[in-house]
Amino acid sequence: MNIxxxxxxxxxxxxxxxxxxxxxxxxxxxxxxxxxxxxxxxQLLFVLTSFDHxxxxxxxxxxxxxxxxxxxxxxxxxxxxLGVQTVLEDYxxxxxxxxxTLYLLRFLRVMVVVISFVAxxxxxxxxxxxxx
Amino acid sequence: xxxxxxxxxxxxxxxxxxxxSTLSILHRLSGLVLFLAAFDFAIWLGSIALGGxxxxxxxxxxxxxxxxIIWVLVSLSFFYHFLNGIRHLLWDLGKGFEESQVKxxxxxxxxxxxxxxxxxxxxxxxxxx
Numbered sequence: 164m165n166i167x168x169x170x171x172x173x174x175x176x177x178x179x180x181x182x183x184x185x186x187x188x189x190x191x192x193x194x195x196x197x198x199x200x201x202x203x204x205x206q207l208l209f210v211l212t213s214f215d216h217x218x219x220x221x222x223x224x225x226x227x228x229x230x231x232x233x234x235x236x237x238x239x240x241x242x243x244x245l246g247v248q249t250v251l252e253d254y255x256x257x258x259x260x261x262x263x264t265l266y267l268l269r270f271l272r273v274m275v276v277v278i279s280f281v282a283x284x285x286x287x288x289x290x291x292x293x294x295x
Numbered sequence: 296x297x298x299x300x301x302x303x304x305x306x307x308x309x310x311x312x313x314x315x316s317t318l319s320i321l322h323r324l325s326g327l328v329l330f331l332a333a334f335d336f337a338i339w340l341g342s343i344a345l346g347g348x349x350x351x352x353x354x355x356x357x358x359x360x361x362x363x364i365i366w367v368l369v370s371l372s373f374f375y376h377f378l379n380g381i382r383h384l385l386w387d388l389g390k391g392f393e394e395s396q397v398k399x400x401x402x403x404x405x406x407x408x409x410x411x412x413x414x415x416x417x418x419x420x421x422x423x424x
Contacts, residue, residue, distance in 0.1 A: 190387065193380050200377060208418045216343070216350045223343050236336055243330035250323055271334075278337045285344035 179265070185245060192242035199235040224286050236279040244272045318401045322379050325372035332369045370415055375408040 180188060206228075212218055222228055247268055255261040310316055335357070342353035356362065382400050385391050391400055 190384065193384065197377065197381070200373070204415065208415070208422065214354060214423065216346055219343055219350075220346065223340075232340065236333070236340060239329070239336065240333045243326070243333050246323075246326045247330050250327070275333060275337045278341050282337070282340040282344040286340075289344070 179248075185248075189242065189245045192238045192245070195234070195238045196242055199231060199238060202231060203235055220286065220289075223283075224289065226287060229283050229287050233279055233283040237276060240272050240275040240279075244268055314401050315397055318379065318404070322376060322383075325376040325379075328369060328372040329376055332372075335369075367412070367416065371408065371412045374411040374415070375404065378404040378408050378411075 179185075206222075211222055223232060248265060251261060251264050251268065255264055307320065338353060339357070342350045357366075382391070382404055385400075391397065
């Protein structure tokens with residue numbers, strides 16, 4: 164893998180994955196989401212005390228929580244892209260339209276990735292560890 | 296280019312109704328719902344970072360009646376996709392392929408996802424309601 168490819172991959176702009184890698188990535192991300200998703204449900208039900216901003220901010224700015232939230236967001240949107248890609252490939256018949264929708268899908272994913280990174284970055288920077 | 300010749304799959308309208316195909320389609324539909332929910336998750340994270348009026352605005356928008364109905368749908372999709380996804384992972388390991396097993400685990404997934412969604416909302420509402 165050359166450095167340009169690594170850089171593109173980091174920005175989620177690398178060429179679409181080969182079918183085998185697509186299959187593997189979907190399984191790996193699904194296992195990550197099983198763990199992270201259960202964590203999130205647990206946090207919602209038993210840890211968060213209120214949905215008011217100070218409480219949610221204090222909770223999200225705990226470094227461990229912040230990292231897990233970021234990972235959940237990244238794995239969820241990546242897994243979703245892989246899944247929606249399969250649906251599009253199955254149901255969009257014309258090659259041109261299929262290519263356009265796949266790139267639109269990728270653009271949406273990159274948007275979510277950027278928003279998640281910036282949001283979590285700001286939350287950590289503005290909060291620091293909360294003594295909860 | 297044989298653009299027009301590629302067959303569309305799966306043909307939803309011509310299959311006889313079966314539990315297996317129905318659950319498979321529901322897996323895709325719930326996945327699409329969760330795809331959209333992933334954007335809301337990112338918006339929520341962004342609003343936490345921005346705070347102030349943005350957080351209040353997003354929170355009150357997310358709490359409107361129509362959105363609450365959508366959250367119920369999202370949570371049902373989450374638990375269904377979660378459980379059915381585990382069923383898929385077990386198939387990937389080569390387990391549970393007998394017809395009786397496929398039907399049993401399918402019914403189990405539907406049953407459990409409804410129970411878990413109800414339980415989730417019960418806990419959520421008693422805590423925050």
